Amino acid sequence: MTRLFRAFGAPLASVILLLSGVWILGLIAAPQLIMIEQSLWRMERPEGSAEISVQIDGLYNRLDVIGLDRSVAESETDSAKRETELAALAAEEAAIKAEIAVLEEKESTPVKVYTLDNFGQMGSAHLAIFAKTIVASLAVSAIALVVCYPIAYAVAKLETPRTAAAIMLALVIPYAINELLRIFAWQMILNNNGPANALLGLLGFDPVPFLDSGAGVFVAMVYAYILFMVFPLYNVLETLDSNQVEAARDLGASTWQIHRRVVIPHARPGIAVGCIMTFMLSAGSYAVPYIMTRGTAAPWFTQLIYNRFFEATNWNVGAAYALSLLAVCTVFIFLMMRLLKVSLKDIAK
Structure with missing residues (x-):
């Protein structure tokens, strides 16, 4: 390093070192490291995706039941009771749909797993x-x-x-x-x-x-x-x-x-x-x-x-x-x- 600075002077030696670093790190090391990292992982379904799928099916079944309950509630003659039941069913339906959205996103989002496979x-x-x-x-x-x-x-x-x-x-x-x-x-x-x-x-x-x-x-x-x-x-x-x-x-x-x-x-x-x-x-x-x-x-x-x-x-x-x-x-x-x-x-x- 000292000989390089003595031979070419500080400005030119610095440029040589900079270009050499760009060549070695940017054009040789970086592409190979990226290739190595890319080869060591793959995307897989999240752990417990089968259980998540069962939960989603159960929630959809519950939505079907809520639909039937809504039909029954709409036939209620007491308007106050009818509105109360419909509001409760709507709130439960919204909560279930929100939970389904979260579970479906979790089920469909692959997980990065490091492996030699x-x-x-x-x-x-x-x-x-x-x-x-x-x-x-x-x-x-x-x-x-x-x-x-x-x-x-x-x-x-x-x-x-x-x-x-x-x-x-x-x-x-x-x-x-x-x-x-x-x-x-x-x-x-x-x-x-x-x-x-x-x-x-x-x-x-x-x-x-x-x-x-x-x-x-x-x-x-x-x-x-x-x-x-x-x-x-x-x-x-x-x-x-x-x-x-x-x-x-x-x-x-x-x-x-x-x-x-x-x-x-x-x-x-x-x-x-x-x-x-x-x-x-x-x-x-x-x-x-x-x-x-x-x-x-x-x-x-x-x-x-x-x-x-x-x-x-x-x-x-x-x-x-x-x-x-x-x-x-x-x-x-x-x-x-x-x-x-x-x-x-x-x-x-």
Whole structure:
């Protein structure tokens, strides 16, 4: 803190601290705390609602009796007695109606009850979709890593920085187009009558139902999130000292041994960041699986969350589902850090 004020001065350091606090508390902590709180309660009928219902029925029966008593009182010949009885019945009727109103409001007003039952709403069918989403996201991350690693290594080791910059720019340019348009483009490419199946037909192969089989989701997701794997790998591989590679080659190491013993250990922070970002984006994707399957295949878990929030209007269960997905993503982050033996400091570089 003192170093911050010495480096930037009191006014600028105060602004930095204020903006950092707004970022951490307002954009990170507050939404998650609200989601956690929302997932831990639900509205239930008040305790003793069955007894209240019996009381209400009894009061309505009493109103029926009062109606009969009023008919009898109205036939009374003694006017003074008639007025007295009618006034007493009217007073009793008003009191009963007031009591009924109070009891009905109490019966119909749900009570906020804190419970973990929202997490138990995930039945076997939804658990299967949840597991499928996690496994598919892992597969997307693995495919993206296999595709992007050689590209990032080749670009990072180019002799001319201008060529490397041009290649990276070429990778970025398509992402200037809206994500939905790019997904729809892949839907047209992988359609049953699209260019991909037309090419397979020219090569003598039968058409492949990319969209119906779910393969289109993997292709579109790898394409949609490939930059989040390429850039971390490129950034870390660019710092690799070429002398280490040459020394390993001079010592007789094969290409595979060089990558296994020299390049991949150096690239571990980039691999961790790329896998974490790709996995989390894939697991949290909504548009890609919905568009690529045209909403006809088994839903992605994010679609279940959307349905709970906006179709079933059950925000508590939706929050519990979302929190479950967040928990798995958090576990994945620490698992990658453990497997690749990197720290948060390494990832943040």
